[in-house]
Amino acid sequence: MADLKNYKKIYPVKETTSVKDMMEQAINECPDKIAYRYRINKKIIDVTFKEFYDLTLNLGSALESIGATDKHIACIGDNSFDWVTVYFTVLKSDNVLVPIDKELPLKDIIYVLNHSDSNILFYSDRYEEYIEEIKTNCPKLETFICFEKEKDESEAKLSYKQFIEKGKKAEGYQEKEHDTKKMKLIIYTSGTTGLAKGVMLSEFNLIRVVVTSLAISTLEKNMLSVLPYHHTYESTCDLLIGFHNHSTICINDSLKHVLNNLQEFKPTGMMIVPAFAELFYKKIWSTAQKEKKDKLLNRLIKISNALRKIHIDLRGLLFKSVRKPFGGELKQLICGGAPLRAEIGRFFNDIGIMMQNGYGITECSPLVSLNTPLVNDPSTVGSPILCVDVKAVNKSEDGYGEICVKGDSVMLGYYKNEEKTKEVLQEGWFNTGDLGYVNEKGQIVIVGRKKFFFVLANGKNIYPEEIENYILAIPYVQDAIVKASTNIHGMNASNLMTEVYLNQEAVKELGEIDIAKKLKDDINEKTRELPTYKKIAEIIIRDEPFEKTTTNKIKR
Secondary structure (H helix, E strand, O other), X not given: OOOHHHHOOOOOOOOOOOHHHHHHHHHHHOOOOEEEEEEEOOEEEEEEHHHHHHHHHHHHHHHHHOOOOOOEEEEEOOXXXXXXXXXXXXXXXXXXXXXXXXXXXXXXHXXXXXXOOOOEEEEOHHHHHHHHHHHHHOOOOOEEEEOOOOOOOOOOEXXXXXXXXXXXXXXXXXXXXXXXXXXXXXXXXXXXXXXXXXXXEEHHHHHHHHHHHHOOOOOOOEEEEOOOOOOHHHHHHHHHHHHHOOOEEXXXXXXXXXXXXXXXXXXXXXXXXXXXXXXXXXXXXXXXXXXXXXXXXXXXHHXXXXXXXXXXXXXXXXXXXXHHHHOOOOOEEEEOOOOOOHHHHHHHHHOOOEEEEEEEXXXXXXXXXXXXXXXXXXXXXXEXXXXXXXXXXXXXXXXXXXXXXEEOOOOOEEOOOHHHHHHHXXXXXXXXXXXXXXXXXXXXXXXEEOOOOEEOOOOOXXXXXXXXXXXXXXXXXXEEEEEEOOOOOOOOOOOEEEEEEEOHHHHHHOOOOOHHHHHHHHHHHHOOXXXXXXXXEEEEEOOOOOOEOOOOOEOO
């Protein structure tokens, strides 16, 4: 297991055995504290821990009244407070939750509903036009409950509001104890319909992530929740960990409103993905350049870092104007979901917003490792949380191997797919498909996905994500992929090429220039320290954005 010295500090965290126990602890310790804040028609609604707990009892009672015991309950829709009530209620019941990616096309939604054997569907009204087709094609679905619908339409099509009221009127509802190690969640991985796999997680998996992650890192008390709830990153790390930390979760209603909500809620912390970090970072520097303050910002960072070495921290004062667009109170950003460029992590730490880079995968509930407040190296994804062991196997000559994880958070397997389960789970070790190594301090370094790795004709190993990070450091580059250049002789290519999509607004700001020449010069400059075989020989500038998965990753 982990060497506790690598963390420098283990934080006190109250043990809990289930979601029900976790919620009961909260209402005993801070019943009147605000658990959730959200907006309805420009009005901010506050919900205390006790009020939220009571709502989950009402919803649990309503579900029991329609015979929902040991049922598979699907939920699809935008982030909302109602979505959160369904999530917690099902987790502490004897039912199974199936969160569905809200960006999936209809045929994929139908596939997931059928494959997961879902019996009940909670949904946002944006899917109302598809309900009849879903009903026709999903024979196991018995009940449809719409979050926004004001009144029931039939015995099968219900209003969430009336459903909750029904639960309020029921008497004598008692939540039953259940086996926390049984399947509680089926999360479908992104991919084409035929390849999507249903990851089976237990309540035990989730609770162990909650407790052991809080043991190695603090979490802010006022969090802005912006990532999709159907992903385990947001639902586990923000909703569950935030709840056990007794944080207030401010629900962002739309990605279009993030900047407004930063000003409205003034959060002290956020869970983000690298795309957000990249956007924030480039926006700060773009603004500084427009206002001719970029040299000043660089100078202030150097002065601040020098002062910090003698234990004088003036970041709150020196970078007050830089932090103002984030609400002025932001102190912590936890980043995961994809590789993060180390320079971005260092920059936010330099201006007084702690950026903690982490690593996770759905099959591990999802958190595997995290940089901690006292050991924060943005060139790594941190140290493993305390309930897992991590190793790298089948290492190449570069020292990189496949990252494998074993411990309390590892999934039960893939739903109705024993063959695939056996491929990735061997003697309790889960093979992640990610390549990297564990350094001498016990921190994990990820260099890329196993399936993207390739070998050039000269025998050199190429990890495209590593080189892409250099290209993405160019301010006007929005997205980039690196691959082997085409070889007309059908042999292994000996050169690399990159395909890029540029930020059109940033290109306009550059004025009338030869953008192809500038891009070539900038890529050469950014990659000048790389060995020759990692240099880019060919550049393609795309006219259209890359096609992406629903998790905002480029389809390669």
